[in-house]
Amino acid sequence: MKLKKVLGAGLAVAMAFSVVACGSSEKETGSAPAKTAGSKAATENTANVDLVNKVKSDETLVVALASEPSSLAPTLVGESENESSIISGAILDTLVSQNQFTGVVEPNIATKWEWLDDYRLQFTLRDDVTFTDGSLLTAEDVVYTFETLASQSGNNDGGKFLDPSKNEVVDDHTVILGFNTVAPDLVTMLTWTPFGIFSEDEVEACGGFDKAADSPVIGSGKYRFKEWVQGQYVVLERNDNYWNQDYAGYFKEIKFTFTQDPAAREMAVEAGDAGVAYEIPVAQASTYVNNQNVKTSFYSFGQVYHIWMNMRDSEPMKNVKVREALDKALDYDAIAAYATGGQAKQSLGYIDADVPFAVDYYTEDERKQDVGGAKALLEEAGYGDGLTISCLGTPDAEGLYTVMQAQLAQAGITLEINSVDIPTFVQGANGGDYDIILVGEYLDSRNPSAWVFFDENSINTFCIGGDKYTSDEIWSAIQEVIKAEDNEAAKEKVAALEEIFKRDTLVLNLCPELRSAITQPDIYGLATRERGYIDVTSFYREQ
Amino acid sequence: MIKYIIKRIVYLIPIMLGVSAIIFALKTFTPGDPARIILGNDAPQEQVDAKREELGLNDPVVVQYFNYIKGIVTKGDFGDSYRTGNPVLSEILPRLKTSGLITLGAVAIGAVIGIILGIVSALKKYTWIDSLVLVVSMFFQSVPEFVVGLVLIFIFAVTYHILPSSGIESAKGYILPMMCIGLSSVASYTRITRSSMLEVLSEDYIRTARAKGQTERNITKRHALRNAMIPVAQSIGTNLGNSIGGAMVLETVFGIPGVGKYITDSITQRNYPSVLGGALIIAIVLTVINLLVDISFILIDPRLKTTIISGGKKKLKKAA
Numbered sequence: 038m039k040l041k042k043v044l045g046a047g048l049a050v051a052m053a054f055s056v057v058a059c060g061s062s063e064k065e066t067g068s069a070p071a072k073t074a075g076s077k078a079a080t081e082n083t084a085n086v087d088l089v090n091k092v093k094s095d096e097t098l099v100v101a102l103a104s105e106p107s108s109l110a111p112t113l114v115g116e117s118e119n120e121s122s123i124i125s126g127a128i129l130d131t132l133v134s135q136n137q138f139t140g141v142v143e144p145n146i147a148t149k150w151e152w153l154d155d156y157r158l159q160f161t162l163r164d165d166v167t168f169t170d171g172s173l174l175t176a177e178d179v180v181y182t183f184e185t186l187a188s189q190s191g192n193n194d195g196g197k198f199l200d201p202s203k204n205e206v207v208d209d210h211t212v213i214l215g216f217n218t219v220a221p222d223l224v225t226m227l228t229w230t231p232f233g234i235f236s237e238d239e240v241e242a243c244g245g246f247d248k249a250a251d252s253p254v255i256g257s258g259k260y261r262f263k264e265w266v267q268g269q270y271v272v273l274e275r276n277d278n279y280w281n282q283d284y285a286g287y288f289k290e291i292k293f294t295f296t297q298d299p300a301a302r303e304m305a306v307e308a309g310d311a312g313v314a315y316e317i318p319v320a321q322a323s324t325y326v327n328n329q330n331v332k333t334s335f336y337s338f339g340q341v342y343h344i345w346m347n348m349r350d351s352e353p354m355k356n357v358k359v360r361e362a363l364d365k366a367l368d369y370d371a372i373a374a375y376a377t378g379g380q381a382k383q384s385l386g387y388i389d390a391d392v393p394f395a396v397d398y399y400t401e402d403e404r405k406q407d408v409g410g411a412k413a414l415l416e417e418a419g420y421g422d423g424l425t426i427s428c429l430g431t432p433d434a435e436g437l438y439t440v441m442q443a444q445l446a447q448a449g450i451t452l453e454i455n456s457v458d459i460p461t462f463v464q465g466a467n468g469g470d471y472d473i474i475l476v477g478e479y480l481d482s483r484n485p486s487a488w489v490f491f492d493e494n495s496i497n498t499f500c501i502g503g504d505k506y507t508s509d510e511i512w513s514a515i516q517e518v519i520k521a522e523d524n525e526a527a528k529e530k531v532a533a534l535e536e537i538f539k540r541d542t543l544v545l546n547l548c549p550e551l552r553s554a555i556t557q558p559d560i561y562g563l564a565t566r567e568r569g570y571i572d573v574t575s576f577y578r579e580q
Numbered sequence: 581m582i583k584y585i586i587k588r589i590v591y592l593i594p595i596m597l598g599v600s601a602i603i604f605a606l607k608t609f610t611p612g613d614p615a616r617i618i619l620g621n622d623a624p625q626e627q628v629d630a631k632r633e634e635l636g637l638n639d640p641v642v643v644q645y646f647n648y649i650k651g652i653v654t655k656g657d658f659g660d661s662y663r664t665g666n667p668v669l670s671e672i673l674p675r676l677k678t679s680g681l682i683t684l685g686a687v688a689i690g691a692v693i694g695i696i697l698g699i700v701s702a703l704k705k706y707t708w709i710d711s712l713v714l715v716v717s718m719f720f721q722s723v724p725e726f727v728v729g730l731v732l733i734f735i736f737a738v739t740y741h742i743l744p745s746s747g748i749e750s751a752k753g754y755i756l757p758m759m760c761i762g763l764s765s766v767a768s769y770t771r772i773t774r775s776s777m778l779e780v781l782s783e784d785y786i787r788t789a790r791a792k793g794q795t796e797r798n799i800t801k802r803h804a805l806r807n808a809m810i811p812v813a814q815s816i817g818t819n820l821g822n823s824i825g826g827a828m829v830l831e832t833v834f835g836i837p838g839v840g841k842y843i844t845d846s847i848t849q850r851n852y853p854s855v856l857g858g859a860l861i862i863a864i865v866l867t868v869i870n871l872l873v874d875i876s877f878i879l880i881d882p883r884l885k886t887t888i889i890s891g892g893k894k895k896l897k898k899a900a
Contacts, residue, residue, distance in 0.1 A: 268675065
């Protein structure tokens with residue numbers, strides 16, 4: 038009898054306990070927004086602003102990622118995944134690095150560089166950089182790395198612009214790298230993670246490319262590979278021989294865990310099981326801003342949400358008045374508020390406003406929602422009785438499409454949302470099976486790798502290419518942007534490109550795409566790399 | 581008995597063929613070229629074509645299907661993962677062990693709590709305790725498992741730091757997912773135990789025991805509980821399959837490298853060999869579990885031999 042009473046009471050307490058726990062999940066405490074980076078979105082905390090740290094500790098930093106990568110050195114096996122780029126970015130070091138706050142390319146393994154002609158770039162290397170096996174990094178290793186990239190990752194973004202036949206070892210610490218296209222900003226591409234340097238001896242010691250991709254005891258980065266327990270975690274350990282001890286990692290080890298559910302990743306940080314939770318959906322992250330147990334950061338990374346119209350020679354999208362009607366029917370402020378969780382405003386140009394060569398080509402006034410104007414344009418186009426169009430998107434775009442659906446309905450446009458998984462999306466995008474399509478385009482630099490989806494030669498195989506419209510006029514305008522001498526000169530060329538887009542209403546610029554990360558409150562040093570990947574080597578704990 | 585076991589194993593063949601045919605059809609008719617998925621969107625068409633040839637994707641679907649089944653039967657080869665290039669079987673087996681452990685633990689938790697609540701409920705029938713037990717057990721059945729999972733993480737990991745929020749690096753990591761899945765099945769065990777207990781408690785031999793002056797504790801423990809447990813044991817067996825399904829969903833919440841997470845990841849990656857191999861292996865495991873459960877029923881209650889093995893034919897013959 039006593040046992041039963043205890044059981045009953047225990048269960049009642051447990052129920053009450055869970056109700057109380059759920060109710061206290063958000064501790065509402067106000068805190069002033071921190072200063073933002075440049076003109077980046079207004080945020081609670083932002084990236085790339087508090088990186089200075091020269092202290093080291095024996096702690097382990099646990100970083101909760103969404104999924105496990107299929108390899109840890111993706112370029113060796115011709116792959117590219119977000120998670121593997123984050124991990125390999127800590128293992129491999131690049132010739133040059135980009136200051137993500139200023140956008141300036143800075144020396145790293147290479148102390149200086151110069152263009153010998155349009156296609157050849159000469160680098161002078163440091164003489165104190167060592168690999169995992171203790172050997173010194175030389176020009177031979179740089180050539181080997183770039184030859185490997187061209188052969189193993191020749192189809193990927195960067196690899197296709199390399200021309201190994203022009204590579205040359207001048208001496209142990211001077212190397213010339215060749216390219217097959219003209220672009221002064223190609224040096225920015227070399228700051229990207231896939232261009233990290235490794236040696237042939239290391240790859241052979243691992244047992245070849247495939248084995249080195251799974252157990253990458255290679256590179257000269259701030260951290261070294263220690264262990265990968267498949268399905269569970271990856272551990273890196275600090276490279277105590279890193280050439281720049283002033284900026285070597287604070288944490289002795291970095292451990293990556295993989296949890297698909299973003300709420301579970303956030304709670305891992307709250308529980309103290311993880312120091313950092315990466316890639317929390319922005320709308321969800323916004324709900325943690327006032328939670329004092331964690332620090333929520335938002336940052337833009339040079340990617341803008343665009344709506345591209347299908348320019349096939351068929352109604353209704355070939356009709357410019359229909360395209361203009363769509364433009365007028367949308368409320369861009371509301372779209373930006375939804376897509377960024379209220380953290381950023383609408384984009385007034387094709388390129389993210391934080392990018393140094395971007396221009397604000399539109400004014401907020403001319404982008405105001407005008408339902409009456411949209412209806413008038415539809416009437417003129419012969420769709421006064423209403424219009425039905427279809428859109429293609431992945432499930433994560435469904436919310437944004439739903440917001441647009443409601444706005445377009447006011448003007449008499451019915452939007453049919455076709456939400457599919459990624460492989461189906463890619464196939465539909467390539468096949469042009471849509472009227473409009475939502476795409477996030479990453480245009481953070483003027484290196485040609487960032488603009489390939491406009492290239493007629495790659496448009497058939499690039500996921501957001503397909504039937505998307507391009508023309509000699511557009512491609513020529515893009516070439517002008519790429520070949521411009523510097524960012525200031527490029528602005529004028531970007532304006533010319535924007536004019537083409539605006540004249541024909543080819544694309545609707547929505548808002549910057551943001552990423553967000555959640556850290557323990559006393560962890561600082563959130564830094565990013567290309568495409569907004571976090572640089573896990575920069576984190577440190579407040580002393 | 582041996583005949584019956586062989587018969588049940590033979591039944592595996594059409595089940596396997598059915599499962600594999602359905603997934604093969606999905607693979608064939610859903611968009612997305614596996615060769616393109618392996619090589620990436622930027623790969624030239626010539627490379628994609630060569631890959632298709634290498635994978636046998638240009639063969640008629642029936643030939644592809646036949647080759648696949650032939651590989652399994654002759655070499656135990658479930659194919660190689662498109663993502664990693666490793667044999668699917670070698671990737672799934674360790675994950676199956678993890679999922680199996682969680683499932684067994686979950687069933688144990690669910691059964692223990694459910695049986696205790698069921699007994700309490702039966703002994704206190706039509707009282708507020710009975711109602712409370714019903715509400716509590718229904719609560720855990722009604723709330724989706726992933727929500728219960730997040731609440732458990734909040735309580736045990738975030739608030740009290742007793743258990744890890746994710747991962748299975750230590751034995752502690754298994755507890756939350758086991759609890760989560762186990763709690764969702766408490767209601768069914770409670771209901772079965774309660775009704776079974778009530779039925780047994782109204783039997784004549786219980787009345788006789790009472791008349792002989794046996795204590796209520798003795799009656800419950802020695803006479804009622806043993807007999808009431810037969811339907812509960814059957815329910816535990818059938819729940820094993822459901823719990824494996826529950827584990828598959830929760831593995832994504834708790835970051836557990838189980839077979840469920842493996843299959844769901846493979847579906848989003850269009851990694852067909854892994855999906856196909858995973859589904860087939862799970863089908864085999866579930867069929868074997870069902871067989872073992874049926875055999876255990878016979879061992880627990882020999883009266884069931886007639887019903888399970890001969891489908892009641894003998895009984896019918898006798899009656900005729």
